[in-house]
Amino acid sequence: MRHAHTSRTPSKTSLLRPPEHLLARLSRYWRDGGPWGWLNAMAVSVSLLLMMGLISLLLVGSLGHFWPSRLVEIALLEPMTQTSETSDADSAAIGNGQHLLGELMREEVRHVQTASGTSRPRQWWLLQTSSEQSAAASWRWLPKDMLNALTFPEQALALELRDGRVLYGMAQALSDPTTGELVTTDVSGSGKPLAEDATPLFVRLDDIESQRRNLAALRSHGEQLSKQLTALTQQYAARHDSGTVTAEFEEEISAARQALITREQQLMSLRDALTAGQLQLAGRGGHDGQIALEEIKRAWQPNALGFGGRLSLTLNRFADFISDTPNDGGEGAWPAIFGTVLMVVLMSVIVMPFGVMAALYLHEVAHQGRLTQLTRIALRNLAGVPSIVYGVFGLGFFVYGVGAGIDRLFYADQLPTPTFGTGGILWSSLTLSLLTLPVVIVATEEGLARVPRRLREGALALGATRFETLWRVVVPAASPALITGLILAVARAAGEVAPLMLVGVVKLAPELPVDDSFPWLHLDRKFMHLGHQVYDLAFQSSDAFSNRPLVYATALVLVVVILCLNLSAIRLRHLLAQRYKGATE
Amino acid sequence: MSRDDVLMPAEDSSRNDSTYIDAGDVCLETRGLSLGYHSRGGRRQSALDDISLCIERKRVTAFIGPSGCGKSSLLRTFNRMTDLDEQSRLTGEVRLEGEDIHARGVDVPMLRRRVGMVFQTPNPFPMSVYENVAFGLRLVGERDKRHLDDKVEACLRAAALWDEVKDRLFDSALGLSGGQQQRLVIARTLAVEPEVLLLDEPASALDPISTLKIEELIRSLRSRLTLVIVTHNMQQAARVSDATAFLHDGRLVEYAPTDQLFTNPRRRQTEDYITGRFG
Ligand SMILES: Nc1ncnc2c1ncn2[C@@H]1O[C@H](COP(=O)(O)OP(=O)(O)O)[C@@H](O)[C@H]1O
Ligand SMILES: [Mg+2]
Numbered sequence: 016m017r018h019a020h021t022s023r024t025p026s027k028t029s030l031l032r033p034p035e036h037l038l039a040r041l042s043r044y045w046r047d048g049g050p051w052g053w054l055n056a057m058a059v060s061v062s063l064l065l066m067m068g069l070i071s072l073l074l075v076g077s078l079g080h081f082w083p084s085r086l087v088e089i090a091l092l093e094p095m096t097q098t099s100e101t102s103d104a105d106s107a108a109i110g111n112g113q114h115l116l117g118e119l120m121r122e123e124v125r126h127v128q129t130a131s132g133t134s135r136p137r138q139w140w141l142l143q144t145s146s147e148q149s150a151a152a153s154w155r156w157l158p159k160d161m162l163n164a165l166t167f168p169e170q171a172l173a174l175e176l177r178d179g180r181v182l183y184g185m186a187q188a189l190s191d192p193t194t195g196e197l198v199t200t201d202v203s204g205s206g207k208p209l210a211e212d213a214t215p216l217f218v219r220l221d222d223i224e225s226q227r228r229n230l231a232a233l234r235s236h237g238e239q240l241s242k243q244l245t246a247l248t249q250q251y252a253a254r255h256d257s258g259t260v261t262a263e264f265e266e267e268i269s270a271a272r273q274a275l276i277t278r279e280q281q282l283m284s285l286r287d288a289l290t291a292g293q294l295q296l297a298g299r300g301g302h303d304g305q306i307a308l309e310e311i312k313r314a315w316q317p318n319a320l321g322f323g324g325r326l327s328l329t330l331n332r333f334a335d336f337i338s339d340t341p342n343d344g345g346e347g348a349w350p351a352i353f354g355t356v357l358m359v360v361l362m363s364v365i366v367m368p369f370g371v372m373a374a375l376y377l378h379e380v381a382h383q384g385r386l387t388q389l390t391r392i393a394l395r396n397l398a399g400v401p402s403i404v405y406g407v408f409g410l411g412f413f414v415y416g417v418g419a420g421i422d423r424l425f426y427a428d429q430l431p432t433p434t435f436g437t438g439g440i441l442w443s444s445l446t447l448s449l450l451t452l453p454v455v456i457v458a459t460e461e462g463l464a465r466v467p468r469r470l471r472e473g474a475l476a477l478g479a480t481r482f483e484t485l486w487r488v489v490v491p492a493a494s495p496a497l498i499t500g501l502i503l504a505v506a507r508a509a510g511e512v513a514p515l516m517l518v519g520v521v522k523l524a525p526e527l528p529v530d531d532s533f534p535w536l537h538l539d540r541k542f543m544h545l546g547h548q549v550y551d552l553a554f555q556s557s558d559a560f561s562n563r564p565l566v567y568a569t570a571l572v573l574v575v576v577i578l579c580l581n582l583s584a585i586r587l588r589h590l591l592a593q594r595y596k597g598a599t600e
Numbered sequence: 601m602s603r604d605d606v607l608m609p610a611e612d613s614s615r616n617d618s619t620y621i622d623a624g625d626v627c628l629e630t631r632g633l634s635l636g637y638h639s640r641g642g643r644r645q646s647a648l649d650d651i652s653l654c655i656e657r658k659r660v661t662a663f664i665g666p667s668g669c670g671k672s673s674l675l676r677t678f679n680r681m682t683d684l685d686e687q688s689r690l691t692g693e694v695r696l697e698g699e700d701i702h703a704r705g706v707d708v709p710m711l712r713r714r715v716g717m718v719f720q721t722p723n724p725f726p727m728s729v730y731e732n733v734a735f736g737l738r739l740v741g742e743r744d745k746r747h748l749d750d751k752v753e754a755c756l757r758a759a760a761l762w763d764e765v766k767d768r769l770f771d772s773a774l775g776l777s778g779g780q781q782q783r784l785v786i787a788r789t790l791a792v793e794p795e796v797l798l799l800d801e802p803a804s805a806l807d808p809i810s811t812l813k814i815e816e817l818i819r820s821l822r823s824r825l826t827l828v829i830v831t832h833n834m835q836q837a838a839r840v841s842d843a844t845a846f847l848h849d850g851r852l853v854e855y856a857p858t859d860q861l862f863t864n865p866r867r868r869q870t871e872d873y874i875t876g877r878f879g
Pocket of ligand 1: 637638645647666667668669685687
C-alpha cells in the first residue's frame with residue numbers, strides 16, 4: 016500500500032535540469048567557471064612554451080656553433096667571363112677563378128643597383144673560410160651567379176688550432192717522424208697519397224696527445240729529482256765542512272745528478288719530437304702552408320663523418336668549451352663557471368648564519384612590539400631595492416671603506432697597489448649576501464612560525480632552556496624552510512651581474528680565486544662570472560657576429576649552473592622535509 | 601595542625617572534611633594561588649581564584665571540572681609553564697616539597713625536570729623514537745652510549761611501549777600511532793626521572809583502547825611518583841585517581857578522596873556536575 020502511494024506522488028523538484036536554450040547553457044558554462052579552466056590552462060601552456068623556446072634557442076644557438084657542418088668547395092668563374100652586371104668591387108676581389116673551401120653559413124637575397132638604373136635581386140652566399148691572423152672567423156659574401164661548381168670533398172679537413180683559429184684545407188704532406196722530411200704518401204700503411212687518406216695524420220695527432228701527457232708526467236718527476244738533488248747537495252756541503260763525506264755518499268750524489276741529467280735529456284728529445292711534426296696544408300683560399308702538428312688541438316673530416324661522429328664531436332667540443340680557459344681569442348667558460356659557483360657558495364656561507372640568526376632574533380627573542388614589526392616591514396622592503404644600488408653600496412662601503420682600511424692596516428707595504436681596496440670575490444659575495452639577506456630572513460621566519468607551540472612546550476617541559484629548545488627542536492623542524500630561503504637566495508644571487516661589475520667581476524681574470532699557493536682561497540682576487548661573460552661577449556667585443564654562438568653557449572652554461580645549484584638545494588630540502596615530515600603544521 | 605588543614609590549608613577549610621593527608625606526605629602545595637590573563641583590551645581575566653590545596657606524594661590526584669574552569673592553568677603553574685604566557689600574572693604560592701617554586705633564584709629547567717608534564721596532544725619531537733627518549737638525558741650531558749641504551753629501554757618498558765617499538769627504535773617517532781606517541785611522550789618524560797608527573801587530559805585525543813592503555817600505565821606509575829591528572833572524563837577520574845578536586849570558574853569547589861567525592865559529594869555544585877546536570 017505504502018509503496019504504491021509513494022511512487023504515485025510526483026516529486027516537486029526534479030534532479031534533472033529542464034531543457035535549456037543555447038544562451039542559457041552558455042551562461043551556465045560561464046557561471047560554472049568553464050572558461051576559467053581554459054584560461055588557466057592557456058596561461059600555463061604559454062609559459063611552458065616560452066620556457067621551452069628559451070631553452071631550445073640556447074641549445075640550437077650554442078650547439079650549432081660546435082656542430083661540424085659540411086665543408087663545401089666552391090669553384091668560382093673566371094673574372095673574364097663575368098657579365099657586366101656582376102663586375103662590382105666585391106666580386107672583382109674574389110672572382111679570380113680560385114677554389115674556396117669553407118662552411119656555408121647563410122643565403123641572402125640582396126638588391127643590387129645596376130648601371131641601367133634597375134634594381135635586380137641577386138642571391139649571395141656567406142662562406143666561412145679559414146681564420147686568418149687572429150682567432151676570429153673570416154667571412155666571405157659570394158654572389159651565387161659567380162659560382163661555377165660546388166662539391167663536398169670527402170677528405171676536406173677542419174683543424175682547430177690551440178690559439179683558437181679554425182683552418183680548412185686538404186692534407187698534402189706530413190713530415191716523417193724519423194727523418195723530418197715531408198712525404199706526400201702514407202709510407203707505413205696503405206701507401207695512398209695523403210690527400211686521399213688522412214689516417215696517418217690522425218694517428219700522429221693521437222700520438223702527440225699521449226706524448227703531451229707523458230711530457231707533463233716526466234716534467235713533474237724531473238722537478239722532484241731536482242729537489243732531491245738540491246737537498247743532497249746541501250747535505251754534502253754540511254758534511255764536507257765537518258769532513259765526514261763517505262764514498263757512498265758521493266756516489267749517491269752523482270747517481271742523483273746522473274738521473275736528473277738523463278731525465279732532462281729525455282724531456283728535451285720528447286719536446287723536440289713534439290715540435291718537429293709538420294703538416295702541409297693546401298688551404299683552398301685560406302691558409303696554404305705548413306702547420307706544426309703540436310699546434311693542432313683537434314682535426315676532423317666533417318664530410319666523412321656520420322651522425323654519431325658529428326654528435327660526439329659536438330659534445331667533445333662543448334666539453335672543451337666548458338673546461339677551457341679563454342686566452343687571447345680562445346673560447347672557454349671554465350674560470351667563469353668556477354667564479355660563479357664559488358661566489359654563490361661563499362654568498363650562501365655568509366648569508367645563511369646571518370639570516371637565520373636575524374630571523375631567530377626577530378621571531379623568538381625580540382619582544383613582539385611595534386619596533387619589531389617595523390623592523391620586519393623594513394626588511395621586507397629591502398628585498399625590493401634594485402640590485403645596482405647594492406652594488407653601489409658594496410663599492411662605497413666594502414671596497415672603498417673596509418677594503419681600503421684593511422689595506423692601510425695590513426698591506427701598507429704594497430700601497431698604492433690595493434689588495435683588498437679593490438673589487439674582489441669577498442666583496443662580491445658580501446654584497447650579494449646583503450642583497451639576499453631579506454629573502455632568507457623572511458623564509459626562515461615563516462618556517463619558525465610554522466613550528467607548532469606544542470613542540471616548544473614539549474622541550475621546555477623536559478627542562479630544556481630556551482636556547483636548547485631553539486637549537487635542538489625548533490631550528491631542525493624549521494630547517495626545510497631555511498633551505499627554501501637558501502634556494503631563493505641562490506636563485507637570486509646566481510643571476511645577478513649588475514652589482515658585481517662594481518665590486519669584483521672582470522672580463523679576464525689572470526688567476527682563479529682558488530689555487531695551490533697559500534692560503535689557497537684568495538678572497539682578494541677578482542674573478543670571472545658567467546653572466547658578465549655573456550654581457551661581455553654580446554656587447555663589449557669587436558666581433559659581435561661571430562661571437563653570437565658563444566653568447567648562447569655561455570648563457571646555456573649559466574642556466575645549467577644555476578639549475579644545478581638549485582637542484583642540489585632542492586634535494587637537500589627534500590631530504591630534510593622527509594626527515595622532519597609532520598613537524599610543522 | 602589538623603589533617604583537615606593540611607589538605608586545604610586556606611581559611612575556608614570548612615568546605616572539606618576529608619582529613620587524611622599527613623603533613624609529611626604533602627608533595628605539592630598551593631596557597632592562595634590566583635592567576636589572571638591580560639586580555640587584549642587591557643582587561644584582566646581571572647583564570648584561577650585563590651586556590652589552596654595539597655597534593656599527596658605517590659598518589660594519583662585528578663582535577664575535574666567543566667571546560668575553561670582553569671584545570672590546565674592550575675596544572676601549568678606547578679612547573680611554571682605559565683611563565684611562557686607573557687600576559688599572565690600570578691599571585692600566591694606554589695610549594696614543591698616545601699620550597700617555593702616562584703622564589704628568586706629558582707632553577708626553572710631543574711624544576712621542570714623534577715615536575716614533568718604531558719600535554720593533551722601528543723608532541724613527540726621530529727626525531728627517532730630513541731632520540732625522543734634520550735632527549736632529556738642528552739640535555740643534562742649524558743654521552744655514554746651503553747647507559748643511554750639501557751635507560752631508553754627501561755623508560756620504554758615503564759611506558760609499556762617497548763614491545764611495540766623495539767624493532768623501530770631508529771624510525772621517526774612521527775610514524776607512531778596517536779596512542780603510541782602519547783606513551784612515548786610519557787617515556788620521554790620518565791627518562792629525566794621526575795618526582796611529579798602532570799598529565800593534562802592525556803587521553804582526550806585518543807581512541808578507547810589507547811585510553812585504556814594510558815590508564816593502566818598511570819596506575820602502574822602510581823608507586824613510583826606523584827601523578828596529577830586533568831580530565832574531563834569523570835569515569836576516568838574515578839577509575840585512576842585516589843583524590844579528586846572539582847574546579848569551577850577558577851575556584852576550587854571541592855577536594856576529597858575520589859570514592860567519597862563521587863559517592864557522597866558535600867557540595868551541591870559538585871553533585872550537579874557529577875550527575876551530569878550541568879557542565
Ligand atoms: N594563554 C592564555 N591567555 C589568555 N587567557 C587564557 C590563556 N590560557 C587560558 N586562558 C583562559 O583561562 C581560563 C582557564 O583556561 P584553562 O586553564 O585552559 O581551562 P581548562 O583547562 O579547564 O579547560 C579560560 O577562560 C581561558 O580562556
Ligand atoms: Mg585544558
